[in-house]
Amino acid sequence: MTSRKGSEMTIAGAGPAEVDVAIVGAGLAGTTLATVLGRAGRKVALIDPHQTHPDEFRAEKLGTGQSRLFEKLGLDSIVLPLMTAMDDIHVFRLGQLFSRDRRLEHGFSYGALINGLRAALPREVPVTVAKVAEITTGPDKQRLVLNTGAVIEARLVVVATGHSEAVRRAVGVRRIEESKAHSLSIGFDLATPPGECGFQAVTCFGRRAEDRVAYLSVFPIGGVMRGNMFVYRQAGEPWTKAFRKDPQKMLCELMPEIAAQCGNFKIDEPVEVRPIDLTRTEGHRRDGVVFVGDAFCTTCPTPGVGIERVMTDVDQLHSVHIPRWLETPGMAADKISAFYDDPVKVAADENGMRVSYYAREITTATGLEWRIRRLRNNTARQLMIVGRKMRHLGQRRANSVSGEAS
Numbered sequence: 233m234t235s236r237k238g239s240e241m242t243i244a245g246a247g248p249a250e251v252d253v254a255i256v257g258a259g260l261a262g263t264t265l266a267t268v269l270g271r272a273g274r275k276v277a278l279i280d281p282h283q284t285h286p287d288e289f290r291a292e293k294l295g296t297g298q299s300r301l302f303e304k305l306g307l308d309s310i311v312l313p314l315m316t317a318m319d320d321i322h323v324f325r326l327g328q329l330f331s332r333d334r335r336l337e338h339g340f341s342y343g344a345l346i347n348g349l350r351a352a353l354p355r356e357v358p359v360t361v362a363k364v365a366e367i368t369t370g371p372d373k374q375r376l377v378l379n380t381g382a383v384i385e386a387r388l389v390v391v392a393t394g395h396s397e398a399v400r401r402a403v404g405v406r407r408i409e410e411s412k413a414h415s416l417s418i419g420f421d422l423a424t425p426p427g428e429c430g431f432q433a434v435t436c437f438g439r440r441a442e443d444r445v446a447y448l449s450v451f452p453i454g455g456v457m458r459g460n461m462f463v464y465r466q467a468g469e470p471w472t473k474a475f476r477k478d479p480q481k482m483l484c485e486l487m488p489e490i491a492a493q494c495g496n497f498k499i500d501e502p503v504e505v506r507p508i509d510l511t512r513t514e515g516h517r518r519d520g521v522v523f524v525g526d527a528f529c530t531t532c533p534t535p536g537v538g539i540e541r542v543m544t545d546v547d548q549l550h551s552v553h554i555p556r557w558l559e560t561p562g563m564a565a566d567k568i569s570a571f572y573d574d575p576v577k578v579a580a581d582e583n584g585m586r587v588s589y590y591a592r593e594i595t596t597a598t599g600l601e602w603r604i605r606r607l608r609n610n611t612a613r614q615l616m617i618v619g620r621k622m623r624h625l626g627q628r629r630a631n632s633v634s635g636e637a638s
């Protein structure tokens with residue numbers, strides 16, 4: 233399955249068989265890391281079982297801070313054309329208009345993003361379409377046998393296989409469930425197209441703790457208005473079954489304040505419901521292999537920090553650790569541990585976990601401390617809403633007085 237091309241061993245129809253870094257998994261972490269390493273002149277193999285990334289429901293909105301991470305890695309010119317920009321987000325809290333956010337955000341479909349990133353990979357770093365059948369890791373050389381029979385030797389293996397367990401299990405690491413069935417992410421398309429919607433984009437927070445709704449975000453992706461709702465429910469409970477059956481009725485009841493502008497929540501396709509677990513990894517400090525992105529830990533989509541966590545891993549590996557590791561012989565666990573102890577990475581992962589728990593508690597917790605916090609936050613918000621209404625009223629009066637005087 234391997235052949236000689238020039239002086240290099242190559243895999244038929246794929247990249248070189250001897251590389252600096254073999255990346256397993258061509259999702260967000262794997263493809264972006266392969267791009268930046270390839271651009272830096274590293275020899276990289278990128279392996280994924282799918283030629284085309286399926287159009288799964290995953291992250292669909294990029295905040296301003298997250299765009300900066302792509303910019304820092306020089307990937308913004310690839311990703312931004314794949315996205316729909318928005319800069320006027322109406323925010324509803326307590327059933328009323330709370331603010332209008334004028335910052336730039338982007339909507340995208342995950343499959344299109346990953347496939348666009350793959351299409352822009354450097355020529356020297358093609359995706360090898362295969363599964364890893366065998367993996368042998370050690371302090372000097374790593375060896376991957378693919379299900380096609382091809383063999384790849386690498387100084388370092390990066391496992392970027394997201395939620396998938398096969399490669400992680402083969403290496404011998406364990407996923408620890410920090411919070412099983414932590415939340416549900418619900419995705420759907422509105423039947424009303426962007427031009428006919430009353431908002432460019434809208435975020436509407438749940439009103440009552442007992443609703444267990446963090447928020448609904450409605451935003452454009454190309455010619456479609458997309459809805460992402462984050463709730464603290466179980467996939468099998470009656471509420472979820474009722475939502476799947478009649479999302480329009482339930483959305484109109486939960487969020488009547490934005491229903492009319494959202495075409496009364498008429499929905500095009502069946503809703504997608506994804507249960508979310510918070511997980512981390514144990515037994516990962518090993519010779520020759522490093523775990524990144526969701527293959528290392530998973531957080532909750534509600535606070536929208538997954539992409540930041542993944543891209544922080546990619547940035548720290550590319551700009552700090554991999555160049556250092558390749559400079560000297562060997563790839564033993566003590567070298568690789570520097571990544572897991574990197575304060576920037578640790579802070580991103582810890583923040584992801586912390587805000588995942590906070591978002592759930594502040595939305596649903598019934599203990600005294602959390603009820604007081606909710607009351608304090610809601611009172612402050614209510615005062616801001618009243619203050620703004622008074623200012624508008626004052627302005628209108630002043631305008632009408634000056635109109636009468638002239």
Ligand SMILES: Cc1cc2nc3c(=O)[nH]c(=O)nc-3n(C[C@H](O)[C@H](O)[C@H](O)COP(=O)(O)OP(=O)(O)OC[C@H]3O[C@@H](n4cnc5c(N)ncnc54)[C@H](O)[C@@H]3O)c2cc1C
Binds near residue numbers: 293
């Ligand atoms: C429903 C949902 C909504 C989300 N919303 C948000 C959000 O709003 N904001 C946010 O910041 N984050 C969000 N996230 C989190 C974010 O999507 C993830 O953190 C991010 O996509 C993880 O990227 P990754 O590269 O680690 O994994 P992935 O992109 O999943 O990549 C894994 C890759 O590995 C490949 N693979 C699997 N098995 C193998 C194997 N055996 N061999 C080789 N390759 C393999 C797969 O084909 C895939 O290409 C959401 C997640 C979910 C589930």
